[in-house]
Amino acid sequence: MISLIPFPNLLETAMKILSAITFAACLVVSPNLMADLRVPHFFSDHMVLQRDGDAQLWGNASPNANVSIEFGEKDFSVQADAAGKWKTGIAAGPANSQGRVLKISSGGQTIEIKDVLVGEVWLASGQSNMAFTLGRVPEYAKMLQTIDLPGVRMFCAAPTAAAEPQDNIVGDWLLPNTQAGNSMSAVAFFFAKKLHEELGVPVGIIKTAWGGKPVETLTSRAALSALPETKVLVDRLMKQQKAFDPVAAKKSYDQRLKFFKVASKQWQEKGKASGKRRPKAPARPKWPTMTEGNPGVLYDGMIHPFVGYTIQGAIWYQGEANAKAGKVPYDVTLPLMIRDWRDRWGTDFAFEFVQLANFKKVETEPGNNDPWPLLQDRMRLILETTPNTGMAVINDVGAANDIHPQDKKTPGDRLAIWALAKTYGQDIVYSGPLFASSNQADGAIKVEFTAVGDGLKSRDGGSLNRFEIAGSDKVWHWADAKISGKSTVTVSSKKVADPAAVRYAWAANPEGVNLVNSDGLPTSVFRTDDWDDVGSAEASRRTVPARRAQ
Known part of the structure; x- marks a missing residue:
């Protein structure tokens, strides 16, 4: 069995302090968290439960306490363990578009989660093209005036880097027909919209995307350590962590900040008029194991909180950060992450990904050796070798000067038709040649x-x-x-x-x-x-x- 990597005492202390601050902040947001009875933040109003099976719920209560759950005129019960943790599956039943109350009670305390639907639940992850928000899509402004999709919801998780696996994450379930809907992932929205229209059931999306980050950061360090090609990445991170001196880093940061303030003042006085770029503020020092993009950091912060929540599958739009010479081949790293997630969920759920869009200057001569098409082709190989996967090809979409194509409907729709055919059994053409x-x-x-x-x-x-x-x-x-x-x-x-x-x-x-x-x-x-x-x-x-x- 692979064990999780221990972290230095300094980091553990920092994490305890950070957790205390976060917990204190949460007390202001939700009075329920003051009680012994608690549930993760994403168990909240407007959530969607997976239909036709046991929808997993969990939380904390008093040690050994009985926890009762009411939903859809059905009652369920579970006993917390000696540490106060509890987990159970409830029969959510068939799809239901009528918002109902999910009531969780224990020891005289009750949590009520309102407007809960039952339908299809998918995880949406990746980097900036998955994080690309609906508010940035030109035609959405027009759609917002007339859109009526109460059956489409999306939990938008806050970008969260963590040094060890987290059990909670900040975010909210959003509806597209509100101003908050602007924050939805555009690709995931169009994917959910098409599924909702074709299947006639509610669709819930859990968005966990962060721009500019490689696949390795969304893979657990335990999984990365099990493969020689990626273990070196974890070993390097641990070496950096061991060598990190927070006092020296703070001193260096203060010095760079001082220089920045002087340069910024000079820019305000002279450079602005001359057209020179404004000086960039120095980045605050971070522990390597808390730095987004490093191996396992975003898995710990943004994927682990959802592990076990019943989902139908996952959609993925990432690869730009891995399309570089010298990287571990993508047909090694992405299948590793897929296996890692499936192992942790305990099911071989559907996994669909978007092949990279066109980008950079148009190449007019044959014999191109850019790493971009190489990664695209490795995606094709992943489709051949990794079971229950799908791929949306979008080489008819893209922009030479923009790595973020404005067209997010095409990839969303193409992911959806693959799911409609392979996951939901519709007899349709779902892939290009x-x-x-x-x-x-x-x-x-x-x-x-x-x-x-x-x-x-x-x-x-x-x-x-x-x-x-x-x-x-x-x-x-x-x-x-x-x-x-x-x-x-x-x-x-x-x-x-x-x-x-x-x-x-x-x-x-x-x-x-x-x-x-x-x-x-x-x-x-x-x-x-x-x-x-x-x-x-x-x-x-x-x-x-x-x-x-x-």
């Missing part, structure tokens, strides 16, 4: 695809774009690609007599990609070769053999 196999013959390479619907086609009716072909010399050329069957594309080039490999959409911004299926869903990036690329951790330490034509 995916590479299946290839074979070389007569100076060309024939590529077979799955998920073609009624057949492959060009989105704009023109010639297929962004196919590349290379021979054994590993020099890439733009290819002639033609649909030669319901699920087949034949790829060739007059410049490559004996082709060895094909790539499609292999660029950070493959503008013009146009191979789609009968439902208009786009084809994922893919490659038939296994040649080293600059974007891989392995190739970052040696010369890249693949090259473009001169």
Whole structure:
């Protein structure tokens, strides 16, 4: 069994102080927390319970006390243990759009949670494109005037870094038809909206996203320590933690703050008029194990509080922070996190992710070695190798100069149709074409695809774009690609007599990609070769053999 890593006494003391401050603040917010009977903050008004099964509830009461629960004209009971902790599942029943009261009582104390619905519950996590709020979506301002979706709710967890697993987190259940709905995740909202409209049941989302953070920070350190490739990250963090000197860090910060104030004053007097940038304030010192982005820190603060809450699945939009040379391959780190979460929940729930959108300058030449398409392709491999996963391809969405595309409806809808098909059993086309196999013959390479619907086609009716072909010399050329069957594309080039490999959409911004299926869903990036690329951790330490034509 893997044990959690112990932390230095200094950090434990700090965490106790921080916990005391947080607890004191919570007393002001909720009188219920003053009593022995307590529940996590996200067990609150407007919450959604998972239908058709045991919805898990837990909290604290007096040691060995009996706890009674009333919901939907049904009564449940459980006894707290010697430490006062209790947990039980209640039969929430079928979907119900009528808000009801969930009443929890013990020792003469009662907590009433109002407007509780029963439906589908999904976790939504990742980095900035999942955190991207509904208020930033241009068309939402118009929707807000007429929207009527009381059956869509979202718990928006506060960005929380923690040094050890937390049992509680600050946040609120929000409704889209209120001003607070602006804070909802846009992708998760459109995902929930489509599920709600198609299934006719309430949908609750738990949003736990923080911009700019790698997948490793949302994975537990216990899981990371079990794999040699990621254990080095935890070991490095623990070494940094051991060497951290808070007194020296505070002294350095004070000195930098002093310089900043002087520079800021000078900017106010001179630099502002000259167009110079305003000086940036120094970051406050943090313990390494409390620094967001470090291994396990956001798992402890933002995922662990929800472990055990009954969910149908999770949606994920992340990868930008991992699309860098030298990183542990994404088809190692993301499956590790998925297994970690599933193990802790005790169920192989559905896990769906968004493939990265187009970004950066449009690449006009073949033979691109940007790490962006490499990570996108690793996502495709994860789809093949990790059970009960789904992938929304959005290489028809994006902006060269903005890593945060304004279009959040497309990824939300595509995640939803995958869930509708694979989780809820609807007979619909849910994926764009995916590479299946290839074979070389007569100076060309024939590529077979799955998920073609009624057949492959060009989105704009023109010639297929962004196919590349290379021979054994590993020099890439733009290819002639033609649909030669319901699920087949034949790829060739007059410049490559004996082709060895094909790539499609292999660029950070493959503008013009146009191979789609009968439902208009786009084809994922893919490659038939296994040649080293600059974007891989392995190739970052040696010369890249693949090259473009001169």
